[in-house]
Each structure stands twice: as C-alpha cells, then as structure tokens.
Amino acid sequence: MSSVEVSAPGKLMFFGEHAVVYGYPCIVTAVDQRVKVSAEVSRDEKLRIEAPDVGLTDYSLEISKLGKKQDFPRGARFVAMAVYNFFNEYNVQSGLRITTQSDFSSEFGFGSSSAVTVAVIKGLSELFGAKIEGRDLFDLSYKTVLDIQGVGSGFDLAAAIWGGTLWFVAGGKTIIPLRTEELPIVVGYTGIKADTPTLIRQVAEKQKKHPDITTKIFEAISLVVQEAKGVLETKNWLVLGELMNLNQGLLDALGVNTRELSSLVCACREAGAYGAKLSGAGGGDCMIALVDEKTKEVAEKAIVNTGGRVLQVKLNAGGVRNESNS
Ligand code: MEV
Numbered sequence: 001m002s003s004v005e006v007s008a009p010g011k012l013m014f015f016g017e018h019a020v021v022y023g024y025p026c027i028v029t030a031v032d033q034r035v036k037v038s039a040e041v042s043r044d045e046k047l048r049i050e051a052p053d054v055g056l057t058d059y060s061l062e063i064s065k066l067g068k069k070q071d072f073p074r075g076a077r078f079v080a081m082a083v084y085n086f087f088n089e090y091n092v093q094s095g096l097r098i099t100t101q102s103d104f105s106s107e108f109g110f111g112s113s114s115a116v117t118v119a120v121i122k123g124l125s126e127l128f129g130a131k132i133e134g135r136d137l138f139d140l141s142y143k144t145v146l147d148i149q150g151v152g153s154g155f156d157l158a159a160a161i162w163g164g165t166l167w168f169v170a171g172g173k174t175i176i177p178l179r180t181e182e183l184p185i186v187v188g189y190t191g192i193k194a195d196t197p198t199l200i201r202q203v204a205e206k207q208k209k210h211p212d213i214t215t216k217i218f219e220a221i222s223l224v225v226q227e228a229k230g231v232l233e234t235k236n237w238l239v240l241g242e243l244m245n246l247n248q249g250l251l252d253a254l255g256v257n258t259r260e261l262s263s264l265v266c267a268c269r270e271a272g273a274y275g276a277k278l279s280g281a282g283g284g285d286c287m288i289a290l291v292d293e294k295t296k297e298v299a300e301k302a303i304v305n306t307g308g309r310v311l312q313v314k315l316n317a318g319g320v321r322n323e324s325n326s
Pocket residue numbers: 013016017018019020021151152153154155196200279280281
C-alpha cells in the first residue's frame with residue numbers, strides 16, 4: 001500500500017471537563033464532524049504537509065531533521081510529531097505527503113488536533129503494516145499530544161479512536177463505552193476560540209492557591225458525572241438537565257465560564273431547555289443544551305439572538321476508520 005485515507009471524529013464533552021485532568025471521570029461523545037487525513041509514501045526524504053483548513057500549504061521538511069525539539073509551524077505540529085513518534089516507535093523512515101481536511105473549524109473546540117493525531121498514526125500504521133489499534137493507538141497518540149502541549153487528559157483521543165459515547169478516566173486508565181441513544185442536544189458556538197492548555201493551567205493555578213476548595217469542586221463534579229452515567233441510561237432528561245446545570249455552576253466556580261458562554265446557557269434555559277452548560281475547556285468555544293422536540297427550535301433561536309451560532313452535529317459518531325476502500 002502506498003497511500004491511505006483515514007478519518008476520525010471530533011468530540012463534545014458532556015460532563016466532567018477539568019476534573020478529568022485530575023484523575024476523575026468524564027463523559028464524552030464523538031460527533032459526526034470528521035477530520036480526514038491522506039498519507040502517501042514519497043520517494044524523496046521529505047515530509048510534506050498540506051493543511052489548507054488551518055492555512056498551511058506547501059510545508060516540507062527533511063525527514064532527517066524531524067525531531068522532538070523542532071519548532072513546527074502551528075498547522076503542522078500534531079502531524080509532524082505524530083510522524084516522528086510513529087517512526088521512532090516502529091523503526092520506520094520514509095518520505096511522506098500528508099494532507100489534512102476537516103469538516104469543522106478548528107475554532108470550535110471539537111478536538112481537531114486530537115482527531116488529526118489519531119488519524120495520522122492510524123494512517124501510518126496502515127501504510128507501513130504496523131496495525132496499531134485500540135490501546136496502542138491511544139498510547140502513541142497521547143504521547144504525541146503531551147509532547148506538544150504538555151497537558152491534557154486524552155479524553156478527546158479516546159473519542160476519536162473508539163467513537164460513540166465513553167466513560168473516560170484521565171490518561172485512559174478506564175475507557176468504557178456507554179449505551180446512549182441520540183441525545184436531544186443543541187450546540188451553540190460563542191464565536192470565541194479558547195486555548196485549552198491555557199485554561200488547564202489557569203485551573204492548576206487555582207488548585208495551587210485553593211487546594212482544598214478546588215479538590216471539593218472536582219469531587220462534586222465527579223459525583224455529577226457518576227449520577228449522569230446512570231441517568232443517561234434511564235433517559236430522565238429532567239434530571240440530566242439538572243445535572244448539566246450543576247456541572248455548569250461548578251465550572252463557573254473554577255473560573256472557566258465567560259460572559260458569552262453564560263449568555264448562551266441562560267438563553268437556552270429561558271427557552272425551556274432541561275439544562276445547559278459549557279462543553280470543553282471553557283473560556284469560549286461551545287456550550288450544549290438538553291432540549292426536547294418542542295424546545296429545540298426555540299433554544300436554537302435563542303442562541304442566535306444572543307450572538308451565538310448553532311452547530312448542527314449528530315452524536316455517537318463512529319471512531320477512526322480507513323476510508324480508502326469506501
Ligand atoms: C477540554 O476540552 C477538556 C479539559 O478537561 C482538558 C482535558 O481533559 O484534556 C479541560
């Protein structure tokens with residue numbers, strides 16, 4: 001095989017963001033917005049990357065110069081580090097052309113970097129016959145993400161690999177698929193791009209200053225997540241909505257809520273949603289609201305009227321897959 005095309009889904013965090021970084025569980029779902037990676041073996045000793053969605057065209061570098069300390073341009077970082085780690089782990093060296101293309105903007109906080117990382121490593125494993133799957137794929141992808149951003153729980157990698165809805169504990173200590181139906185969720189984008197590592201570091205500062213209080217907040221978030229797991233199965237949306245509101249309050253206490261997120265959350269609640277919360281690192285990006293048939297449209301209008309943008313996504317999407325034969 002000399003070329004391959006692989007796709008991996010983005011994600012939405014349901015419950016448990018930030019606390020998951022400290023070893024508590026979270027619930028994440030994969031969305032039907034995918035990142036596609038094409039990888040092709042080339043004869044020259046170069047890694048060429050095209051990532052037009054993030055403004056990167058015609059980037060190339062000698063394979064021999066690929067190194068951990070390299071200062072890769074923004075759009076190339078995760079791809080180049082994934083290639084470097086794969087080559088090291090599987091003792092491979094080859095020229096490559098890699099092109100990435102995303103169904104969604106990297107601004108939304110759907111985890112495009114993680115989806116790209118998973119898709120690149122999976123693609124290379126197919127190209128070079130390494131057959132990396134499941135846990136091994138997670139471990140190498142997680143190493144790659146940590147090599148670049150230094151922090152993160154890896155929950156978004158798990159969503160990109162396994163898809164569906166997952167119970168996830170930091171670093172992939174536990175990853176369990178949850179059986180959920182299509183949840184009646186609306187997604188609102190604030191229009192503000194948030195930087196996850198910065199927000200993780202802000203919470204770490206808070207943790208340093210107020211260790212006892214923040215630990216209690218993480219524990220409370222963990223209780224919300226555990227209760228939500230049961231409620232997802234019984235489909236009691238009233239209770240699930242309350243749990244979302246509780247989670248939102250706790251995230252606010254951690255300092256990651258913003259005026260824009262709050263406005264969208266409140267607008268959805270006023271529109272009759274069962275509950276609403278930010279989804280992801282906070283500081284901008286997206287919020288989610290749990291609705292029913294009647295309130296969906298009203299909540300969507302409320303998001304738009306409050307200055308947000310509605311993102312249409314389906315949940316429980318499939319995990320990483322080889323698209324070459326489809
Ligand atoms: C970001 O989407 C969610 C965080 O919990 C970070 C992480 O788990 O890696 C804030």
